[in-house]
Amino acid sequence: MLIVFGILIILSSVILGLIVLVQNPKGGGLSGSLGGFSNQLMGVKQTTDVLEKGTWVFAAVVAILCVMSPVFIPSASGTSSKNDELIKNAPATAPTTNQTNTVPMTAPAAADTTKKP
Numbered sequence: 001m002l003i004v005f006g007i008l009i010i011l012s013s014v015i016l017g018l019i020v021l022v023q024n025p026k027g028g029g030l031s032g033s034l035g036g037f038s039n040q041l042m043g044v045k046q047t048t049d050v051l052e053k054g055t056w057v058f059a060a061v062v063a064i065l066c067v068m069s070p071v072f073i074p075s076a077s078g079t080s081s082k083n084d085e086l087i088k089n090a091p092a093t094a095p096t097t098n099q100t101n102t103v104p105m106t107a108p109a110a111a112d113t114t115k116k117p
Contacts, residue, residue, distance in 0.1 A: 005069040009062060016058035023051050 001072040002069060005065055005072065009065045009069070012058050012061045012065065017060060018056065019051055019058060020055045023048070023055070
């Protein structure tokens with residue numbers, strides 16, 4: 001199911017990109033390149049309205065598909081992960097070591113009690 005969502009997201013994104021590239025910010029985009037055919041059929045104003053609505057529709061489709069796709073990611077509830085196995089097999093107590101302190105303990109130097117003249 002994730003593959004289907006991936007394909008739909010890519011396809012919608014490509015179509016959205018094409019719709020955005022066809023538009024001209026000054027209103028001349030697709031209507032100017034198609035010549036008189038678009039003027040006779042839909043009119044210049046309606047062509048830009050259709051492109052703007054298409055932009056919003058495909059942006060919403062991409063957003064909805066991206067939000068809904070994680071729902072279909074399979075969970076690992078039936079199988080145990082490697083971390084779960086390590087936790088189960090770990091010893092109950094911490095390992096003890098029989099090492100002694102390697103730094104020798106020295107007694108403090110005795111105070112010099114002799115008086116020097």
